[in-house]
Amino acid sequence: MQAQIITIGDEILIGQITDTNSQFLANVLDELGFVVQRMLSIKDDEQELTNNLKLALESADCVIITGGLGPTKDDITKKTLADFFGSRLIESAEVKQQVEKIFARFGKEIPPASYGQYMIPANCVPLRNENGTAPGMWFATEKGQIVVSLPGVPIEMKALAEKEVIPRLKSYFKLQFNLHRTILTVGVGESDLMQLITTWENELEDKGIKLAYLPNQGRVRLRLSMRGNNKEKMEEMLEHEVERLYHYIPKYIYGEEETDLAEAVGELLKEQGKSLSTAESCTGGYIAHRITSFAGSSAYFKGSVVSYHNDAKMDLLGVKKSDIQKHGAVSQEVVEAMALNAKKTLKTDYAISVSGIAGPDGGTESKPVGTAWIAIAGPDGFITSKLFSYGTQRKQNIFRATNAALNMLRKQLLK
Amino acid sequence: MQAQIITIGDEILIGQITDTNSQFLANVLDELGFVVQRMLSIKDDEQELTNNLKLALESADCVIITGGLGPTKDDITKKTLADFFGSRLIESAEVKQQVEKIFARFGKEIPPASYGQYMIPANCVPLRNENGTAPGMWFATEKGQIVVSLPGVPIEMKALAEKEVIPRLKSYFKLQFNLHRTILTVGVGESDLMQLITTWENELEDKGIKLAYLPNQGRVRLRLSMRGNNKEKMEEMLEHEVERLYHYIPKYIYGEEETDLAEAVGELLKEQGKSLSTAESCTGGYIAHRITSFAGSSAYFKGSVVSYHNDAKMDLLGVKKSDIQKHGAVSQEVVEAMALNAKKTLKTDYAISVSGIAGPDGGTESKPVGTAWIAIAGPDGFITSKLFSYGTQRKQNIFRATNAALNMLRKQLLK
Numbered sequence: 161m162q163a164q165i166i167t168i169g170d171e172i173l174i175g176q177i178t179d180t181n182s183q184f185l186a187n188v189l190d191e192l193g194f195v196v197q198r199m200l201s202i203k204d205d206e207q208e209l210t211n212n213l214k215l216a217l218e219s220a221d222c223v224i225i226t227g228g229l230g231p232t233k234d235d236i237t238k239k240t241l242a243d244f245f246g247s248r249l250i251e252s253a254e255v256k257q258q259v260e261k262i263f264a265r266f267g268k269e270i271p272p273a274s275y276g277q278y279m280i281p282a283n284c285v286p287l288r289n290e291n292g293t294a295p296g297m298w299f300a301t302e303k304g305q306i307v308v309s310l311p312g313v314p315i316e317m318k319a320l321a322e323k324e325v326i327p328r329l330k331s332y333f334k335l336q337f338n339l340h341r342t343i344l345t346v347g348v349g350e351s352d353l354m355q356l357i358t359t360w361e362n363e364l365e366d367k368g369i370k371l372a373y374l375p376n377q378g379r380v381r382l383r384l385s386m387r388g389n390n391k392e393k394m395e396e397m398l399e400h401e402v403e404r405l406y407h408y409i410p411k412y413i414y415g416e417e418e419t420d421l422a423e424a425v426g427e428l429l430k431e432q433g434k435s436l437s438t439a440e441s442c443t444g445g446y447i448a449h450r451i452t453s454f455a456g457s458s459a460y461f462k463g464s465v466v467s468y469h470n471d472a473k474m475d476l477l478g479v480k481k482s483d484i485q486k487h488g489a490v491s492q493e494v495v496e497a498m499a500l501n502a503k504k505t506l507k508t509d510y511a512i513s514v515s516g517i518a519g520p521d522g523g524t525e526s527k528p529v530g531t532a533w534i535a536i537a538g539p540d541g542f543i544t545s546k547l548f549s550y551g552t553q554r555k556q557n558i559f560r561a562t563n564a565a566l567n568m569l570r571k572q573l574l575k
Numbered sequence: 576m577q578a579q580i581i582t583i584g585d586e587i588l589i590g591q592i593t594d595t596n597s598q599f600l601a602n603v604l605d606e607l608g609f610v611v612q613r614m615l616s617i618k619d620d621e622q623e624l625t626n627n628l629k630l631a632l633e634s635a636d637c638v639i640i641t642g643g644l645g646p647t648k649d650d651i652t653k654k655t656l657a658d659f660f661g662s663r664l665i666e667s668a669e670v671k672q673q674v675e676k677i678f679a680r681f682g683k684e685i686p687p688a689s690y691g692q693y694m695i696p697a698n699c700v701p702l703r704n705e706n707g708t709a710p711g712m713w714f715a716t717e718k719g720q721i722v723v724s725l726p727g728v729p730i731e732m733k734a735l736a737e738k739e740v741i742p743r744l745k746s747y748f749k750l751q752f753n754l755h756r757t758i759l760t761v762g763v764g765e766s767d768l769m770q771l772i773t774t775w776e777n778e779l780e781d782k783g784i785k786l787a788y789l790p791n792q793g794r795v796r797l798r799l800s801m802r803g804n805n806k807e808k809m810e811e812m813l814e815h816e817v818e819r820l821y822h823y824i825p826k827y828i829y830g831e832e833e834t835d836l837a838e839a840v841g842e843l844l845k846e847q848g849k850s851l852s853t854a855e856s857c858t859g860g861y862i863a864h865r866i867t868s869f870a871g872s873s874a875y876f877k878g879s880v881v882s883y884h885n886d887a888k889m890d891l892l893g894v895k896k897s898d899i900q901k902h903g904a905v906s907q908e909v910v911e912a913m914a915l916n917a918k919k920t921l922k923t924d925y926a927i928s929v930s931g932i933a934g935p936d937g938g939t940e941s942k943p944v945g946t947a948w949i950a951i952a953g954p955d956g957f958i959t960s961k962l963f964s965y966g967t968q969r970k971q972n973i974f975r976a977t978n979a980a981l982n983m984l985r986k987q988l989l990k
Binding site: 171172173174175176177179182183184186189190196197199200201202203230231265266272273274290291293313319338340372374385437438440442443444445446447449451455457461464465467468472475476506507518519520521554555 | 586594613785787788792798855858879881886890936964
């Protein structure tokens, strides 16, 4: 089965935003077993949408469209789709009720400007949007092809895709299987990794398995892919290769699939019944944010002191003024004191601390921008610390130091 | 002048990576004055590229292609383009020299696997790639349309675009100007905003100005666009409309163009010489992260207490146990105590605090998931707090509460 994705929005075509919806949907369709032939971005224009949808339906069994569903007049998708299918817009009581519910959350009635949100093409099945006023829409062509229209706001689109679209596509189409296994590594560069697994990698092609390297912020994801009808056999084959891979690089693998490093650390803490706090300087709360992004993190995460200013390091974390003066805020002495004191003050089993120079300014000759000290404090007075040197880009330095800190704790928890 | 972008690569179509090249090129083309009609992603397939390039050249004056230029056999762009233009691959001494230079950096000679890298279609102008072995290629059709082929690796593609492609396009085409102004609003929904500015909006069309609404996480961006030859006149007209817009919705505008809300708040703090701290429960450090993402934030941001566990609220922020027991951690009493104590402990002029239920669990009937109390403490004992009700999605609740908190402070700073 072939699928295509069409995203609508001038903001994509002028380069104002990255089209992340297409990636998300491509991934969804691929996992369902579709072959995604093409992804297309077009402007909010009736003729453009009509022509390109027609072209897509010449070869695709399923077309997913996102965008152009807002209440404002530059949003043309609904009207265009009604015309395309020779249908017309009608009021949907079901959608109206849902739109009422959305506005009721803010203690409001539906404003006149949003009345249009519950008008939908008569020939579609509306899909309930829990997060916004634009419903999704499900159309079937005479030949049985499926066209789905979803709002462009990523969070609304994703929730609709997961709750409404995926289950419907699964039961509507008989699909082959695209299987992927993604193994997540950290602490090893792409080329070193390639050398470590070269023997293993060379045998994959003959088995019908494709391998891709996806490096990002100091981590490398390894993705194995297969396509076919015998799901069990393929799963077995992939499992076998993953097991072999673990033997080649045991200490670099921190998880599989979409596991976040913070989530992996959280799972280990939960398993071991241990708690965590953080003391952050240059990462500015980002480690705490990464940890608390996961539901259930309150079971092991107690809190963080973001000691951005030296006063906060002294007042809240009891770092000695003399240590800051003698060694500087970015030093082994200070970062270890931060971890030990966070652990004590926040009454946790472990504490992570980071002190560094995120940049772009603030570097010196001996401590250039990108320098970061990271420490882990643990039970029975355990303390360890390590020096890292990153580049000159502020956000990248924050992300990398965060991943390095989480990985240091992960390795400690595995010991 | 019309332009189109074609990106080639299976990794895009299975959703393995986000296609950031398209956004970059769309932005480049838009700024040069092209109208980007379409952006397309296709697989590494000769027929797919041939068909789609043909289709693109039916309406486009310029087509930029990225990807499919590596040394491996699934990279088909060069051969396909040679065939498309009825040309053939020849060895280029110029490209060979450059490829030799690239390998020499690693102390290597060109390996046999990379000999193909200096074969190029006879009818193209090679564009020098300083960062990799695949040259860019510049083709002109018989009608004078331009086709540019660039490598898919973002760093190589970007350097080539900037050094080689942009100057050539500028001198080859006589282009109009695309001008945009983006005004950022917060604290008002899309439909309410529409009603507030309807009079202003209705007059735009006659002036040749397009307006787009771009909602995201509780903020709405308003983008004004114009196209024409008289750049100065258009800039003046846009400036005039932006000024008028400020009169309609003064309190909702927090910035322009790429300004982040946290950056806007930072600018206000800097201007007023005031400092800030945060006390975060459900936002888990995300407010601190947003603030410290900006260079120079250490001038006004002193730190944060992420008091995720109630112990941390009591031990680090002096929140009374009796208040937590009586009113709950998510209450006006507790959130105000958090802000007042963060301000005091971290010795700042202002403090933001948030206490809420991010979800998906932890809600009660009276305080469902999505409930958040936000407080701002300021000079002279000033304290204000507000109750917000969001939805059921954890990350969205964290993002929205963060934006609401930053906006509350922004409004306070503007008073």
